Amino acid sequence: MRKHIVAGNWKMNNDLPQTELLITELLKQNKTSDAEVMIAPTFTNLWQAFESLRQESIEVIAQNMHFAENGAYTGEISASMLKSIGIETVILGHSERRAYFNETDESLAKKVDAALANDMRIIFCFGEELADRKSGNHEGIVESQIKNALFHLEADAFKNIVLAYEPVWAIGTGETASPEQAQDMHAFIRKTLADKYGNDVAESVSILYGGSVKPNNAKEIFGKPDVDGGLIGGAALKAEDFYAIVNAF
Numbered sequence: 001m002r003k004h005i006v007a008g009n010w011k012m013n014n015d016l017p018q019t020e021l022l023i024t025e026l027l028k029q030n031k032t033s034d035a036e037v038m039i040a041p042t043f044t045n046l047w048q049a050f051e052s053l054r055q056e057s058i059e060v061i062a063q064n065m066h067f068a069e070n071g072a073y074t075g076e077i078s079a080s081m082l083k084s085i086g087i088e089t090v091i092l093g094h095s096e097r098r099a100y101f102n103e104t105d106e107s108l109a110k111k112v113d114a115a116l117a118n119d120m121r122i123i124f125c126f127g128e129e130l131a132d133r134k135s136g137n138h139e140g141i142v143e144s145q146i147k148n149a150l151f152h153l154e155a156d157a158f159k160n161i162v163l164a165y166e167p168v169w170a171i172g173t174g175e176t177a178s179p180e181q182a183q184d185m186h187a188f189i190r191k192t193l194a195d196k197y198g199n200d201v202a203e204s205v206s207i208l209y210g211g212s213v214k215p216n217n218a219k220e221i222f223g224k225p226d227v228d229g230g231l232i233g234g235a236a237l238k239a240e241d242f243y244a245i246v247n248a249f
């Protein structure tokens with residue numbers, strides 16, 4: 001069975017005291033679902049978060065990394081640096097990284113390779129913009145994002161890859177893809193994987209949905225057969241809301 005995963009992407013929110021406070025609040029919540037829970041604080045707070053959650057069943061993950069091992073890349077962080085503080089999973093390809101920091105399918109393919117070479121698990125994000133959806137090209141865009149960044153990999157690599165479909169028009173807008181739109185796209189993504197790698201791989205990869213998932217819509221979205229979890233932005237910043245989403249499974 002595929003893993004259910006609910007991951008909180010904190011983005012550029014929460015300084016150190018706020019991070020400690022939110023973690024304290026998260027630890028007071030009751031988990032009733034089988035979902036794996038992850039949080040992605042900013043780089044500066046990863047170590048503290050990792051230390052605070054060492055004995056707990058919340059995994060601390062990174063929001064990004066560079067593709068090089070080390071070197072003259074001022075301001076960047078490598079996979080081995082993350083690994084050295086205990087971080088095993090990294091989000092790659094978030095639409096905000098693509099839009100504001102010029103990340104491309106090509107640079108993401110390099111990041112994917114670097115993460116895998118360091119035995120890291122990847123949550124790989126992609127999704128269409130509103131104009132693509134309006135023109136009916138949403139599947140074509142998603143297919144090319146996946147193929148360009150991932151289809152050079154061997155089938156075995158997908159043991160360490162989780163996919164996250166995040167339509168750009170639904171991120172931080174309060175507008176969610178309908179459960180049917182999410183299901184249609186997730187089924188299309190799984191078919192794209194099956195065509196290249198076969199059914200076994202396609203059926204084993206968890207595909208998360210992201211974009212304005214809230215306590216009041218999570219159950220319906222997670223109820224769809226090809227939706228295996230969520231990547232949560234705004235609602236991950238409130239412990240009660242985040243756990244209401246975790247417990248929607």
Ligand code: 13P
Nearest residue numbers: 009171172211212233234
């Ligand atoms: P929101 O849940 O705030 O729409 O953000 C989604 C997201 O970008 C998660 O990575």
